Amino acid sequence: MTSSPSSRVQSVIVLGGGSAGMLAAITLKRLIPQLDVELIHSPEIGIIGVGEGTTAVFPEYLFNILGIPRDEFYREAKPTWKQGIKFVWGPRDHFFYDFEFQYDQRFDGVSKANGYYVDEDCSDLSLACGLMQRGKAFPTGPLGKPVIKGAHAFHIENHHLVAYLEGEAKRCGVVLTEDTFASAEHDGGQVSALHFEKGGRRSADLYIDASGFRSELLGKALEEPFKSFSGGLFCDRAVIGGWERDGEPIQAYTTAETMDHGWCWQIEHETFINRGYVYASDFVSDEDAHAEFRKKNPKTPEEPRILKFRSGRYKRSWVGNVVAIGNASGFVEPLEATALAQILYECRWVKELLENSDCQPAEAQRDFYNHAIGVAWDEIRDFLAFHYKFNTRLDTPFWKHCREHTELGDYQALYDLYQEIGPSPLLTSTLPNRPNIYGIEGFLAMLVGMKVPHKNPHTPAEAELQQWQRGRKKIATRAAAGVDVRRALDAIRQPSWQWS
Ligand SMILES: Cc1cc2nc3c(=O)[nH]c(=O)nc-3n(C[C@H](O)[C@H](O)[C@H](O)COP(=O)(O)OP(=O)(O)OC[C@H]3O[C@@H](n4cnc5c(N)ncnc54)[C@H](O)[C@@H]3O)c2cc1C
Structure with a gap:
C-alpha cells in the first residue's frame, strides 16, 4: 500500500x-x-x-521508555559504565565533564557559582567528577554494594x-x-x-x-x-584500533586526548580497550596519522582501520x-x-x-x-566548536587553524557574554534553544575546563574560600569510598543482585 x-x-x-x-x-x-x-x-x-560511548539519555531510554529488562541487557550487551569524559585538553593537565552539575551550581554558604572559585584545581565539583578522578564508578551503599543510580551512560x-x-x-x-x-x-x-x-x-x-x-x-x-559542517569542524577521518585489556584498570570515563591533528578517544570495555584517532585529512596523511596513533598506542594492530566521514x-x-x-x-x-x-x-x-x-x-x-x-x-555542531576554538594545548598548524577559523555558530552570544561576566549560570539566558542538550553546564564545563579568559574574576575572602572547600570536601569523602567498575560488575553478577 x-x-x-x-x-x-x-x-x-x-x-x-x-x-x-x-x-x-x-x-x-x-x-x-x-x-x-x-x-x-x-x-x-x-x-x-x-x-x-553513549550519553546518559541512553540507559534512561532503554530501560524506562522501551522497558528493556536491565538484567538481560547487562548480560547480553555487556556494557560498562561511563560517568563522563576526561579531557586531556587545554592548559590544565586534564579536566572532567560529566552528566551532573559542576558549574551550574553554587555550594552552600558562598556567593557565586563554582566556576568562579576554580583556579588550578577543578576536582570534586560533583560526585561523578570525584568518582572518576579516583578511578571509581559509583558511590557505596548498604553492605558495600554500588549505588547504580543517577545520570550515567555506557561504554558498549x-x-x-x-x-x-x-x-x-x-x-x-x-x-x-x-x-x-x-x-x-x-x-x-x-x-x-x-x-x-x-x-x-x-x-x-x-x-x-x-x-x-x-x-x-x-x-x-x-x-x-x-548541509556540511566543514566550515567549523575540520576532522573527517578516524583511525581505529585497540587491544585486549592487559591488567589496566577499567575506568568509568571516556578519555579524549589532544593529538597533533585532532584528538584520540579511549573507551573502556570490560575486556577490550578501544582507541581511535579522529583527524583532519587536510592536515595529515592517513599514513602519518596512523604512525602518530601507533606511537601513542603501541599495542594497537599494525593494520589500520580507517573510516572516512563528513560532519553535517x-x-x-x-x-x-x-x-x-x-x-x-x-x-x-x-x-x-x-x-x-x-x-x-x-x-x-x-x-x-x-x-x-x-x-x-x-x-x-x-x-x-x-x-x-x-x-x-x-x-x-556548535558545542563541539567550543572544544576546538579554545583548546590551547598544542600549537600545531591544525590547532592554530581551529583557534583561528572555528565558528561558534548560534552560540557566539554566549561566548560574548561569558567574556564579560565569567562562568555564571546567568549565561543560560543566551542559549538559543531550550530545552538544550548540553544546557549551560556543558558550555561552562568546557570554558572553565579550558581556562578560557574572562573579565570578571572573583577573589573570595578566606572564610568564603574555606566554606567553598568544605563543599568540595564532602564530595571528596563520598567519592573516595566509592566502588570501581570491576567491583560494580562483580556485584551485579551476584545471584542476589536486584535492580531497584
Ligand atoms: C569514528 C566514529 C566514532 C563514533 N563513535 C561514536 C560514539 O562513541 N558514540 C555514539 O553514540 N556514536 C558514535 N558514532 C556514530 C555511530 O557509530 C552511529 O551513529 C550509530 O552506530 C548508528 O549508525 P547507523 O545505524 O546510522 O549506521 P550503520 O551502523 O552504518 O548501519 C547502516 C545499516 O544500513 C544497512 N544498509 C546500508 N545500505 C543498505 C542497502 N543498500 N540495502 C540494505 N541495507 C543497507 C547496513 O547493512 C546497516 O545495517 C561514531 C561514528 C564514527 C564514524
Missing part, C-alpha cells in the same frame, strides 16, 4: 539494521504496537561497527549492542529480513516502493531510512540537500513518507559521543508525532520535526 502525505500509517519499512534501524524499529513496534514494522538490512554491507561495543537489539526487535514483533536495497520508486517526494536484490518490490506507508552514511532514501533517492546534516530529515534516522540523517564527529542520543531523540519524536496525529502526520508535524532535529544537530 502507498500513502498520500496524510493517510494513516499502518505499515513501516525500516531500511538498515545498525543501531539506528534497530532502535527505530523497536521504538515504533513496542510503543505503537498496531504498526506492522519490517526491518530490512544487508549483511553484506554490514554496520559501521563503531559507536562505543557496537556489535554487542546491535546483536542485543536484533533479538529485542524480534521479541517485540518486528519482522527482520536480510536483503540489499537496489532502487526506489518515487514521485513528488513520496516513495511508493523499494526494490531489493533478492526480494523484489516492497512497499509500506512510512519508510525509515537507517541506511547509515549511504542515506539510500533521503540522500540518494530523494536528493535532499546536505540533511536540510530536512523527514521528507514526504521518508524519515531518516541515525547517520542517514546526519553525523557530527564523535567528540561528545552524541550520535546514539540523537538517534533516540529522532526515534522519540517520530513516535510522538505519529501517536499524536493518530498515525496521520501532516505537513505541520513534518515541519516541526525537521525544525527540532535540525536545531539539535546544529547545537551539537
